[in-house]
Amino acid sequence: GQNIDQPTEMTATEGAIVQINCTYQTSGFNGLFWYQQHAGEAPTFLSYNVLDGLEEKGRFSSFLSRSKGYSYLLLKELQMKDSASYLCAVRDENQAGTALIFGKGTTLSVSS
Amino acid sequence: EAQVTQNPRYLITVTGKKLTVTCSQNMNHEYMSWYRQDPGLGLRQIYYSMNVEVTDKGDVPEGYKVSRKEKRNFPLILESPSPNQTSLYFCASTTSPDRAGTEAFFGQGTRLTVV
Numbered sequence: 001g002q003n004i005d006q007p008t009e010m011t012a013t014e015g016a017i018v019q020i021n022c023t024y025q026t027s028g029f030n031g032l033f034w035y036q037q038h039a040g041e042a043p044t045f046l047s048y049n050v051l052d053g054l055e056e057k058g059r060f061s062s063f064l065s066r067s068k069g070y071s072y073l074l075l076k077e078l079q080m081k082d083s084a085s086y087l088c089a090v091r092d093e094n095q096a097g098t099a100l101i102f103g104k105g106t107t108l109s110v111s112s
Numbered sequence: 113e114a115q116v117t118q119n120p121r122y123l124i125t126v127t128g129k130k131l132t133v134t135c136s137q138n139m140n141h142e143y144m145s146w147y148r149q150d151p152g153l154g155l156r157q158i159y160y161s162m163n164v165e166v167t168d169k170g171d172v173p174e175g176y177k178v179s180r181k182e183k184r185n186f187p188l189i190l191e192s193p194s195p196n197q198t199s200l201y202f203c204a205s206t207t208s209p210d211r212a213g214t215e216a217f218f219g220q221g222t223r224l225t226v227v
Contacts, residue, residue, distance in 0.1 A: 102147075
């Protein structure tokens with residue numbers, strides 16, 4: 001089966017750096033996505049990793065270690081607008097027709 | 113503008129009254145899916161469609177139906193809604209789940225309340 005774990009909640013202050021971890025177990029890993037979701041809104045795509053290493057996109061970076069079944073999303077220079085839920089999602093090629101399997105999300109609260 | 117459009121955004125209905133939530137995408141995507149999102153449970157897939165006339169159950173299909181008569185549209189049908197189907201629903205589309213790096217695009221969400 002599949003299992004995706006991430007912390008339920010995190011807090012941080014404006015200007016700080018925060019790292020949101022995600023561990024996963026899948027039988028046919030074929031890529032990991034991070035999405036941002038503000039309350040009541042649609043998830044929006046942040047990053048994608050399929051090979052080991054770090055992908056950087058402005059203030060956001062995402063890291064993947066396939067051997068450890070581990071990823072993290074790094075948010076730098078936090079802003080109030082970064083308060084949102086961050087969803088880790090894995091694509092499992094052994095799941096017929098299933099595009100993405102989502103973790104339950106990490107709610108990040110950024111305070112001033 | 114590339115988008116996935118769901119309607120309605122908000123709906124309050126009574127138990128047993130059939131309803132349909134529409135979903136339309138303008139990106140010519142083959143793959144479409146429906147999720148429900150509940151507190152503490154995250155996004156769970158209800159149904160998906162690999163292409164026109166090809167649909168299959170996801171993780172939580174009970175009480176739902178779908179159809180895919182055209183590539184752009186993927187309506188979600190609740191034949192006899194019950195209170196446990198009160199949830200936030202999202203439609204999503206992508207070019208192909210087998211193609212590396214293709215992210216899913218989500219609709220704006222439909223908040224359904226069944227009383």
